[in-house]
Amino acid sequence: RIENKINRQVTFSKRRAGLLKKAHEISVLCDAEVALVVFSHKG
DSSP: OOOOOOHHHHHHHHHHHHOOOOHHHHHHHTOOOOOOOOOTTTT
């Protein structure tokens, strides 16, 4: 677990962006609708 709140938020943002990119790629490649549910500690 990342204890530093700033580092945790930065890591979350980067991972979130990566997930969104992959979801978009799957959507385009498979011609399918994709849904993501992502939660953060900040709400």
